[in-house]
Amino acid sequence: MASTAFGKLETRRTLTKTKRFRTGDEPQKTHRLVLLPKGAKPVSVALSPWHEFAWRTFGGFVQARYKENQDLEDNLLRAHIKLRPEEYLAIAWLNTTIAAVSAVAVAFFLALFLFVLRASISLVVVGFALIAIVPGLLAYAVYFGVPVLLKGKPAGMAKKRGKQVDKKITGSMSFISAMASADVPVDVIFKELSKQPVYGEVAKEAEWITRDTELLGVDILSAIRNAAGRSPSSKFQDFLQGVVTTSTSGGQLKPYFLMKAEQFEKEDRLEMRKRMETLGMLAESFVTVVVAFPLFLVVIMAIMALISKTQSGFVLSLLYVVVGLMIPISQFGFIFVIWNMEQEA
Known part of the structure; x- marks a missing residue:
């Protein structure tokens, strides 16, 4: 089974040509139509052969016993793991089963080796139990008996992404404030930010905002609000929520961007x-x-x-x-x- 995401190919058309209004209608009195850029299309993100095998093997088992786990789903989204919770659980089941079977096989051959060497029966039994039964039970207990440890890997990856965002947020704020000083619209700012690989994970967060606005037809404030909800960085969440609050309350974004850039710069100096x-x-x-x-x-x-x-x-x-x-x-x-x-x- 494949999960679907949206991607877009690069285009030379400017952003000002991607949005138009109905002929004869005033822009203030009509809904906005979104014209997708040339080459923009949904892209099917297929599972790898190993993930497909895991889904075919344990997909039905997981779906029959799956209970909605919002925390796991949020962590997968924040970690940019392009898997649904059911697919992730199926892969975890397969990996754990293979680990348990491998432990049993190693224990069997070790016990056979000890038997050939004419070791005591008690030593053979104890060795088999320690190497096979205990690792197998611990594997299932860790991955599926304790819900908190079950989502440890996505949560850890999300936390790592959050740290990467925090590392690049000061430089990206300087970029955003510089473009805001030139009266560049917010959607164009995030689109240009997404094209700057030097800003790392911040550029990827901006790319998702641009995807929502240009491909999914979401307005810019809703896209920023959604990005704030799925961002793994508390600093970036606070910044995006401030953008939405400032815009909806009728404030100016240029002073807000300049203030946040100065704030993050001071925080970096204190941290250093x-x-x-x-x-x-x-x-x-x-x-x-x-x-x-x-x-x-x-x-x-x-x-x-x-x-x-x-x-x-x-x-x-x-x-x-x-x-x-x-x-x-x-x-x-x-x-x-x-x-x-x-x-x-």
Whole structure:
């Protein structure tokens, strides 16, 4: 089964030529007709062969037992996973079943190997249970017994997209405010923003707004309102809701865009300052924990080994542990923390 989405081919026709009115009617007194750009057409997004196999195998089973899960549907939409909840569940069932069967097969061959080696029967039974039964039960319990964990992957992907949107929102606000200063209409602003790949996930959000207005015939305010509801970023949601509120209340969008661009720029500066303070604290901790403390510890343990002849073997073993494990692990720990901070930033 294929899910349907809308896409459009690029066209050289300008946006001013995509909307027209009935001949002889005044624009203020008639409904607007939408003329799709040249080359615009619905595109069928087909499932991959693996997804099709999962749907053919578990589609009927999932549909017979499926209960509406709005949170899962919203997370799939926010993560831009082009699957319906039923299709996602069918794929999850197939993956979990294959994992459980693989665990049983591995356990069977391991038990056979232990039997050939004439291991004890209790060892064979325990090994089979630990490798086959426990992973199988845990797999089904995690994916289908706990509803919160069931939607963990789409929610995690949506959260990741939200962070990517937050990274690019300051630059995109500068782009939007610059176009608004030139009195460019809102729909054209989002259309041009969708053509800028440098803005990453923000450009994809703008592309969905343009899709709604140009292909689905939705007015620009409704398209922005829908985009605010499905956006994974709270900052972008707040911005889009502000656009709708400002427009419906009769306000001017140009001052609003300029104000939001300045606000996001200030927030970025504050966030950068906090990040630098955190890095400074980590640097001080690194010098204390990884450099000074192991150095003093090594010196003290070396002196103890020279003074105490009876405990010299134990002290030397402990010294090897400090030098071979404690110092490298602590260094890699600090490196991972700093790398993770940079990735989030």
